[in-house]
Amino acid sequence: MRGFWSTEHVKAAEDRLLARTPEGALMRRASFGVATVALELLGGRRRVGLLVGAGNNGGDALWAGYFLRRRGVAVTAVLLDPDRAHPAGLAAFRRAGGRVASELPEVDLVVDGVVGLSASGPLRPAAAAHVAKVTAPVLAVDLPSGVDPDTGVTGGPFVEAHTTVTFGCRKPVHALADCGDVRLVDIGLQPELPGPDLMELEDADVAFAWPVPGVGDDKYSQGVTGIAAGSATYPGAAVLSTGASVLATSGMVRYAGQAADAVRARWPESICTGSITDAGRVQAWSVGPGLGTGLSAENVLRYVLDAGVPVCADADAITMFANNPDLWDARDPDTTVVLTPHDREYARLMGEEVGTDRVAAAKRAAERFNAVLLLKGNTTIVADPGGAVAVNRSRSAWPATAGSGDVLSGMIGSLLAAGVYPLLAAACAAHVHALAGELAADGAPIPASSLMAAIPDAIRSVRAVTP
Ligand SMILES: NC(=O)C1=CN([C@@H]2O[C@H](COP(=O)(O)OP(=O)(O)OC[C@H]3O[C@@H](n4cnc5c(N)ncnc54)[C@H](OP(=O)(O)O)[C@@H]3O)[C@@H](O)[C@H]2O)[C@@H](O)CC1
Ligand SMILES: [K+]
Numbered sequence: 001m002r003g004f005w006s007t008e009h010v011k012a013a014e015d016r017l018l019a020r021t022p023e024g025a026l027m028r029r030a031s032f033g034v035a036t037v038a039l040e041l042l043g044g045r046r047r048v049g050l051l052v053g054a055g056n057n058g059g060d061a062l063w064a065g066y067f068l069r070r071r072g073v074a075v076t077a078v079l080l081d082p083d084r085a086h087p088a089g090l091a092a093f094r095r096a097g098g099r100v101a102s103e104l105p106e107v108d109l110v111v112d113g114v115v116g117l118s119a120s121g122p123l124r125p126a127a128a129a130h131v132a133k134v135t136a137p138v139l140a141v142d143l144p145s146g147v148d149p150d151t152g153v154t155g156g157p158f159v160e161a162h163t164t165v166t167f168g169c170r171k172p173v174h175a176l177a178d179c180g181d182v183r184l185v186d187i188g189l190q191p192e193l194p195g196p197d198l199m200e201l202e203d204a205d206v207a208f209a210w211p212v213p214g215v216g217d218d219k220y221s222q223g224v225t226g227i228a229a230g231s232a233t234y235p236g237a238a239v240l241s242t243g244a245s246v247l248a249t250s251g252m253v254r255y256a257g258q259a260a261d262a263v264r265a266r267w268p269e270s271i272c273t274g275s276i277t278d279a280g281r282v283q284a285w286s287v288g289p290g291l292g293t294g295l296s297a298e299n300v301l302r303y304v305l306d307a308g309v310p311v312c313a314d315a316d317a318i319t320m321f322a323n324n325p326d327l328w329d330a331r332d333p334d335t336t337v338v339l340t341p342h343d344r345e346y347a348r349l350m351g352e353e354v355g356t357d358r359v360a361a362a363k364r365a366a367e368r369f370n371a372v373l374l375l376k377g378n379t380t381i382v383a384d385p386g387g388a389v390a391v392n393r394s395r396s397a398w399p400a401t402a403g404s405g406d407v408l409s410g411m412i413g414s415l416l417a418a419g420v421y422p423l424l425a426a427a428c429a430a431h432v433h434a435l436a437g438e439l440a441a442d443g444a445p446i447p448a449s450s451l452m453a454a455i456p457d458a459i460r461s462v463r464a465v466t467p
Pocket of ligand 1: 014015018026027030053054055056057058060114115116117118119120121122123124127141142146167187
């Protein structure tokens with residue numbers, strides 16, 4: 001699992017670490033890391049430019065320039081605020097033969113030390129003017145300047161980084177925005193940090209959490225998933241959701257709804273009925289895709305919310321909650337619910353737009369509904385009501401296609417039925433969904449049914465990393 005820490009927590013941890021470290025030692029350690037990566041990117045070329053801001057981020061850049069000079073690299077610095085440039089860094093840089101200029105000359109690599117953790121807003125005009133002229137690859141110090149460290153939001157000009165070198169720990173920007181290749185330099189910060197503000201599952205975490213049958217298991221012991229999706233108008237949603245559920249775990253899948261014939265024809269291993277009340281016992285329900293929002297759909301939703309098992313509610317189920325808050329209020333508060341809106345569904349549900357801070361939006365909704373909230377997007381955010389947040393970055397944009405969400409909700413239902421902790425169920429499903437999308441697409445458009453069909457390959461791929 002990768003952790004990401006907010007600037008508030010990083011700054012507090014850095015203060016504690018600074019108090020027990022010789023002055024300047026942390027910055028030199030950090031900037032030595034920047035210089036090491038710079039040399040690697042230069043690959044024998046020898047011209048570097050520094051964009052140096054008024055704070056310690058600029059200090060890091062100047063010290064990196066100092067180390068690069070000692071390795072014979074020609075380094076030119078542009079000081080954006082000459083009177084406030086880091087004094088010790090600037091002195092060391094000059095001593096080592098670094099040049100200060102008002103414009104960057106032609107270089108092989110630019111080090112972005114404009115602003116780091118104390119950033120606010122987009123690049124200011126003077127910095128933006130220099131950045132606009134850059135043609136060489138950029139190595140960002142700590143984070144690409146102009147991008148918000150906590151939200152990854154860009155509200156104007158910002159640096160597009162080829163690579164980012166960060167220190168001590170990753171920050172939310174590294175999960176929420178494109179920072180290029182992110183490299184982490186250890187400065188001894190970990191012991192000072194609390195638990196992470198965001199987490200990102202890696203293949204090994206997903207493999208560890210994914211249900212694997214034991215020799216004593218049978219179709220019931222692994223969890224029976226109920227799918228309440230699709231309608232006479234939208235049978236495809238039922239076929240996709242059921243299929244994803246069938247492929248995600250080896251527990252049994254029951255389908256209940258108007259698309260029973262279509263589902264039975266495609267998935268003979270599922271148990272299909274036309275009515276929710278005949279479905280039989282399940283350990284979790286996945287409800288919503290293609291269900292419609294009329295009276296019979298509302299009754300289905302009421303039924304699953306009353307079943308005393310975890311529920312993944314998607315698509316039309318979310319719209320029904322938005323249209324008719326009584327439905328939600330009637331829910332047994334002990335029923336675990338995973339809500340999986342995209343931005344428009346979120347707006348309907350919450351009565352407000354997602355806005356730029358997607359993590360904060362997901363947390364607000366999780367808290368308001370006392371539910372796990374999975375906010376779909378290029379980066380999927382999963383928040384639980386306790387404040388834990390997992391992010392999952394998409395691996396390719398091809399899977400953003402019709403039916404893709406139906407597949408996701410079927411998988412989440414399966415994992416809930418298998419007893420996986422709800423936040424983890426949503427985050428693991430998002431991880432495997434993204435991977436399946438990438439495997440299926442392989443550089444070309446794909447229908448959601450191909451994504452669904454790639455679920456076993458994606459599970460095999462994450463499990464391949466476990467010893
Ligand atoms: N603490 C430690 O242990 C370690 C810290 N380290 C390093 O310190 C960095 C944090 O440094 P920091 O706090 O000094 O501020 P920093 O981010 O350089 O900002 C400087 C000035 O930029 C300005 N500015 C703001 N927004 C702007 C914008 N959009 N566009 C342009 N300018 C903008 C703003 O100026 P002002 O508003 O004051 O005019 C602000 O004062 C951290 O990221 C890491 O690199 C490492 O060495 C490891 C050890
Ligand atoms: K920077």
